[in-house]
Amino acid sequence: MLKNDRQTVKFLPLCVMVLLLAVLVSSAAAKTPKYVFLFIGDGMGIPQRSAANEFAGKKLLEDTFPHQGITTTHAADRFITGSAAAGTAMASGLKTNIGVVGMDPALKPVKTLGEMARDTGMKVGIVSSVSIDHATPACFYAHQPSRNMYHEIGMNLARSDFDYFVGGSLNDPTGKKFTKPLGNVLRAAKKNDYRLWL
Numbered sequence: 001m002l003k004n005d006r007q008t009v010k011f012l013p014l015c016v017m018v019l020l021l022a023v024l025v026s027s028a029a030a031k032t033p034k035y036v037f038l039f040i041g042d043g044m045g046i047p048q049r050s051a052a053n054e055f056a057g058k059k060l061l062e063d064t065f066p067h068q069g070i071t072t073t074h075a076a077d078r079f080i081t082g083s084a085a086a087g088t089a090m091a092s093g094l095k096t097n098i099g100v101v102g103m104d105p106a107l108k109p110v111k112t113l114g115e116m117a118r119d120t121g122m123k124v125g126i127v128s129s130v131s132i133d134h135a136t137p138a139c140f141y142a143h144q145p146s147r148n149m150y151h152e153i154g155m156n157l158a159r160s161d162f163d164y165f166v167g168g169s170l171n172d173p174t175g176k177k178f179t180k181p182l183g184n185v186l187r188a189a190k191k192n193d194y195r196l197w198l
Contacts, residue, residue, distance in 0.1 A: 038113070040090065040136060042083075046070070076105045084147040087139030101135060101153065102143040109143035118161060125164030132167025133157065151175040154185035158192055165194075 039062075041048075053059050062068075073086035076095040088096045088103070091112040097105050104110050114124045128137040133154045135147040142156035150171035157165060175181025186196060 038090075040087075042136070082147075083135035084139065087136040091139040099147050100145055101138050101147050101149075102141075103145060107145050112140050114140040114160075114162060123163040125166070126162060127164075128167040130167065131169045131171050132165050133171050134167075137167065150177065151182060151185065155182050155188060158185055158188035158194070161192070 049060060049063060053063060071090060072095075073081050073089040074095065075081045075085035075098045077097040078085075081089075082098045084099050084101045085096050088094065088100060088110070091102065091114065092110040094104055094110050096103060096110075100107070102109060102112060114126070118124050126132065126137050126140055128134065130137070131150075132138075133142075133150045138144075138147070138153045138156070141160040141162055142153040144152050144156070147153075151173070154170050154173055170185055171177065173185040175183070189196060
């Protein structure tokens with residue numbers, strides 16, 4: 001999905017979840033990055049990258065980047081994390097409980113990197129190989145007590161005012177599967193100036 005006044009949106013299956021923060025800066029600002037990408041590999045940590053380096057006999061391209069960071073993604077209520085808790089940790093810097101999307105353990109919404117970027121005038125896009133309302137991509141734009149609340153997460157997407165969404169699908173655009181319907185997600189997105197290519 002894309003905002004009408006900015007570009008066009010299409011749901012397509014892709015290989016990785018990407019948070020695209022396109023910073024609108026002049027080319028004269030050489031020290032300010034024009035684009036920032038956050039690539040998230042499902043379950044990919046240092047041991048997995050080390051194993052891949054060993055298998056390949058050389059460093060992965062990402063291991064040659066000049067700047068890298070490490071984050072912890074354990075849940076607030078469990079050491080072994082899940083996609084929603086890990087995604088919320090990456091998106092907000094805050095640890096939350098298993099299954100919670102974009103909220104703290106007391107279920108208070110937390111501001112995400114995507115929302116911070118949007119609020120400072122940056123263009124923001126979310127790209128995912130899974131459904132765009134799945135836990136990891138949702139943690140950057142949605143705030144729900146359960147990752148299974150696909151319909152509510154979809155409505156958060158429609159109201160996010162992000163610029164671009166690409167994903168495998170929507171799990172519950174009409175609210176028939178898990179929750180009390182809040183309307184049609186695709187209609188709500190169109191009403192909020194997104195163009196859809198399905």
